[in-house]
Amino acid sequence: MAKQPTIYDVAKLAGVSPATVSRVLNSPSMVNPEKRKRIMEAIESLKFTPKADAVAKARQQFKRIGVIAPFFTEPSFMERLKGISSVLSSQHYELVVYAVQSTEELDGYVDMLVSSKRVDGLISLCMHLDQTTVNKLQSSDLPVCCVEKDLTGFDAVIVHNQEGGAMAAKALYEKGCHNPGFIGEASTRSYAAHSTEERLEGFSNFFKEKGIELEPSHYWLGENNNEISTQGILKMLDSPNRPDCIFASSDTLAIRTIKCAGQLGLTVPDDLAVIGFDDIEMAEYVDLTTINQGLEESGVLAAEMMLQRLKHPDQPVRKSLIALKLSERGSTAVQT
Amino acid sequence: MAKQPTIYDVAKLAGVSPATVSRVLNSPSMVNPEKRKRIMEAIESLKFTPKADAVAKARQQFKRIGVIAPFFTEPSFMERLKGISSVLSSQHYELVVYAVQSTEELDGYVDMLVSSKRVDGLISLCMHLDQTTVNKLQSSDLPVCCVEKDLTGFDAVIVHNQEGGAMAAKALYEKGCHNPGFIGEASTRSYAAHSTEERLEGFSNFFKEKGIELEPSHYWLGENNNEISTQGILKMLDSPNRPDCIFASSDTLAIRTIKCAGQLGLTVPDDLAVIGFDDIEMAEYVDLTTINQGLEESGVLAAEMMLQRLKHPDQPVRKSLIALKLSERGSTAVQT
DNA sequence: TCTCCTCCTGAAACTGCTTTCATGTAACTA
DNA sequence: TAGTTACATGAAAGCAGTTTCAGGAGGAGA
Known part of the structure; x- marks a missing residue:
C-alpha cells in the first residue's frame, strides 16, 4: 500500500515549486508551456490526483450539498431526491443525505x-423547522433552500x-361526485412539514362554494401506517352513507383506499372515484388519477437554485412556484 | 458574519496550548480538573465547535460512507438505502450518495x-463493476462492501x-399452476448487476424438474419501462395459450402485470396468479405475493459490515447471505 | 537527600493544497 | 541605455485540528 503521491512529490520530480504544480492543475495558461509539459509528465508518471478534501480545505469550499429530509417514509422523497441528484452530479457536487427521524436528530444535524x-x-x-432552528440557520452563513415549506429569508420551492x-375537488365534482371524502396523514411528526391540512382546506372550500359540506364521518386524518389507515378507510367506506369519491x-394513501374499496366489493371508479396527490411512479402502474406536483422537477429546481445561490451569495431571495x-387516469374515469 | 472561533482562540483565552484544548475535547481525563474547567468555560463563552473537516483531516478519517448505486430506478434501492442510513446515522457517519447513470460516470466516481x-x-x-474497476478498488485501500453482486476480496451481502x-416456482406449482410465465428486466445497463437471469434460472429449473418446460412465448425479457413492458406483458397474456401464472x-413489473391482467379482463389470482420479487412497501398496498429479500435488512447488514471493517481492517473477508x-398475499390466494 | 515514577502540559510536526505577495527576468519603449 | 511593463515563479501563509514526544513538577520510596 504505497503512500499516495502529493503535490510536493510532483514538484520535486519536476524541479519546480508546489505552487507551480497547483497552477498547472487549476490555471494552466499561467505557466510556461515547456515547464507545463514537464509538470504534466511528472503528474502522469506519479499518477498524482489532488486529494479532494485538501482542495476543499484550501479553497474553503466542499463541492457538497446536504439534503435534510424526514426521509424514507414516502416514495415522493425519493423522486425529489432523484431530481436533486441529477443536477448535483452534473455539476460535480456530492449529495449528502441527512435522514431525520426525530426532532432531536434534526436539531443535532x-x-x-x-x-x-x-x-x-x-x-x-x-421539513418543519422551529423558530430556534430557523434563527440558527439565518445567523449562520449557510445557504439554505426549502422545498414545500416556505421560510422567510431563504430560497424556496413552493407547492x-x-x-x-x-383541483382534486373540481375534477371529482365535474365527474358528478357530490358526496366527497378525504383521507390524509395527520401531522404527528413535528419535524415534518404537513401539507395535508392545506390540501384538505382547498378541497373542502371548493365543495363549500358549491354548497356541499364535507360530512364529519367523511374525513379521516391519521397515521400513514398500513394497519391504522386501512381501518380508518374501511370504516369510512363500509357504511350506507359512504362517500362517492375520495381525495387522499x-x-x-390513495392506493390503499383503492385496495380497501376492492375488499368491500366496491369498484373504482364506478362506485368510488379516487384521486391522490403526488403522482409518484407507482400511480401510473396502478392507474391512479392524481395531482402531479412535479416531484422530480421540484428537486431539480431546488438544486439549481442552490447552485445559483452559491455562485451569487448576495442575490435576492427567490421563491419558485411549482405548477x-x-x-x-382510471380511478376517476367517466362513469359508465 | 463573525469568523468562527478556532481551537487557537480557545487556547489563548484559557491561557493554554491548543493541544490541551484538544485533549479536553477528546480525552478529558488526561487534563487537570481545574484547567479543564477553565478550558470548558472558554469553549462555552466562545461557542466553539471543532470544524468537522479539520478533525477529519487531522484524524485521517472522514466519518463518511459512500454509496454507489444505479439509483432511482427501483423502489428497492430506496429501501436498502433506508437500512444503510439508519445504521450510519446512529454511528454518526454521513451518507454520501453517488447515483450512477452510465458506465463513464461509474468509472469517474x-x-x-x-x-x-x-x-x-x-x-x-x-453494481456490476468491470475487471479494471475491480482492480482499481482492490489495489487501493478503500474498504468496499458489495450488495447483491459478489466480488472476490470484498465483504458482501449476497442474495x-x-x-x-x-421459491416462486414452488409456490405457484403448489397452488396448481402448471403453465408458468416469466417477466423480467433485461440486462441493458452494463453497470448494473442483473439478477433477472439468475431468478429466471431458478424458476425454470424448478418447473423443469417437475417435467414442465417454459414455453418460448411465456417469457419476456425487456426494458423496465412502462410502455415497453406493458406491451410485452399484454402480448403474452392476450392469447388463448396464455400462462396461468407469472413470476416477475x-x-x-409484477404490479404492471396485474394491471395488464385487469385490462384484459383477467382476474387475479383466479385467472392469473402473480408473484413478484423484492417485497417493496407498495407490494403490501396492492396485495401482491412476492419473494421478500429483506431489502432494508440488507442495507443494515451492509452498513454494519462496513463499520466492522473500518474497526478491524485486517479481519478476513465476510459474506452474508440474505434469507x-x-x-x-392476494395475488396467489387459493383459487376459489 | 537522591532517585524514580507518574501526571500534566506545550512545542512542534503532520495532514496537502491554494493563493497572495514579492521578486526576478526578459522584452519593449523612449 | 535606462526605465517600464509583462510574465513567470517560488516562498510562505493559511486552512484547523490531532498526536507524538520530551520535559517539568511533584510525590513516593530508598
Whole structure:
C-alpha cells in the first residue's frame, strides 16, 4: 500500500515549486508551456490526483450539498431526491443525505452543519423547522433552500397545496361526485412539514362554494401506517352513507383506499372515484388519477437554485412556484 | 458574519496550548480538573465547535460512507438505502450518495473515490463493476462492501437469486399452476448487476424438474419501462395459450402485470396468479405475493459490515447471505 | 537527600493544497 | 541605455485540528 503521491512529490520530480504544480492543475495558461509539459509528465508518471478534501480545505469550499429530509417514509422523497441528484452530479457536487427521524436528530444535524461546516449548502425537504432552528440557520452563513415549506429569508420551492386540493375537488365534482371524502396523514411528526391540512382546506372550500359540506364521518386524518389507515378507510367506506369519491393527501394513501374499496366489493371508479396527490411512479402502474406536483422537477429546481445561490451569495431571495396539474387516469374515469 | 472561533482562540483565552484544548475535547481525563474547567468555560463563552473537516483531516478519517448505486430506478434501492442510513446515522457517519447513470460516470466516481479520498468506505449497491474497476478498488485501500453482486476480496451481502426463483416456482406449482410465465428486466445497463437471469434460472429449473418446460412465448425479457413492458406483458397474456401464472423479477413489473391482467379482463389470482420479487412497501398496498429479500435488512447488514471493517481492517473477508422468504398475499390466494 | 515514577502540559510536526505577495527576468519603449 | 511593463515563479501563509514526544513538577520510596 504505497503512500499516495502529493503535490510536493510532483514538484520535486519536476524541479519546480508546489505552487507551480497547483497552477498547472487549476490555471494552466499561467505557466510556461515547456515547464507545463514537464509538470504534466511528472503528474502522469506519479499518477498524482489532488486529494479532494485538501482542495476543499484550501479553497474553503466542499463541492457538497446536504439534503435534510424526514426521509424514507414516502416514495415522493425519493423522486425529489432523484431530481436533486441529477443536477448535483452534473455539476460535480456530492449529495449528502441527512435522514431525520426525530426532532432531536434534526436539531443535532442543524447544529452540526452550522458550526462544523461540512457542506456548501443545505436543501431542506419538507421539513418543519422551529423558530430556534430557523434563527440558527439565518445567523449562520449557510445557504439554505426549502422545498414545500416556505421560510422567510431563504430560497424556496413552493407547492400550492390549497390549489391542489381545489383541483382534486373540481375534477371529482365535474365527474358528478357530490358526496366527497378525504383521507390524509395527520401531522404527528413535528419535524415534518404537513401539507395535508392545506390540501384538505382547498378541497373542502371548493365543495363549500358549491354548497356541499364535507360530512364529519367523511374525513379521516391519521397515521400513514398500513394497519391504522386501512381501518380508518374501511370504516369510512363500509357504511350506507359512504362517500362517492375520495381525495387522499398522498398517492400511497390513495392506493390503499383503492385496495380497501376492492375488499368491500366496491369498484373504482364506478362506485368510488379516487384521486391522490403526488403522482409518484407507482400511480401510473396502478392507474391512479392524481395531482402531479412535479416531484422530480421540484428537486431539480431546488438544486439549481442552490447552485445559483452559491455562485451569487448576495442575490435576492427567490421563491419558485411549482405548477400543479391533474394526471387523469382510471380511478376517476367517466362513469359508465 | 463573525469568523468562527478556532481551537487557537480557545487556547489563548484559557491561557493554554491548543493541544490541551484538544485533549479536553477528546480525552478529558488526561487534563487537570481545574484547567479543564477553565478550558470548558472558554469553549462555552466562545461557542466553539471543532470544524468537522479539520478533525477529519487531522484524524485521517472522514466519518463518511459512500454509496454507489444505479439509483432511482427501483423502489428497492430506496429501501436498502433506508437500512444503510439508519445504521450510519446512529454511528454518526454521513451518507454520501453517488447515483450512477452510465458506465463513464461509474468509472469517474471510482477513480475519484480511490485517488482523492473523500470517504472512509464504499458500499456498492447492485453494481456490476468491470475487471479494471475491480482492480482499481482492490489495489487501493478503500474498504468496499458489495450488495447483491459478489466480488472476490470484498465483504458482501449476497442474495441467492436462483433460490428465490425456485421459491416462486414452488409456490405457484403448489397452488396448481402448471403453465408458468416469466417477466423480467433485461440486462441493458452494463453497470448494473442483473439478477433477472439468475431468478429466471431458478424458476425454470424448478418447473423443469417437475417435467414442465417454459414455453418460448411465456417469457419476456425487456426494458423496465412502462410502455415497453406493458406491451410485452399484454402480448403474452392476450392469447388463448396464455400462462396461468407469472413470476416477475421485480415487484414493479409484477404490479404492471396485474394491471395488464385487469385490462384484459383477467382476474387475479383466479385467472392469473402473480408473484413478484423484492417485497417493496407498495407490494403490501396492492396485495401482491412476492419473494421478500429483506431489502432494508440488507442495507443494515451492509452498513454494519462496513463499520466492522473500518474497526478491524485486517479481519478476513465476510459474506452474508440474505434469507429469502415468501410473502403470501392476494395475488396467489387459493383459487376459489 | 537522591532517585524514580507518574501526571500534566506545550512545542512542534503532520495532514496537502491554494493563493497572495514579492521578486526576478526578459522584452519593449523612449 | 535606462526605465517600464509583462510574465513567470517560488516562498510562505493559511486552512484547523490531532498526536507524538520530551520535559517539568511533584510525590513516593530508598
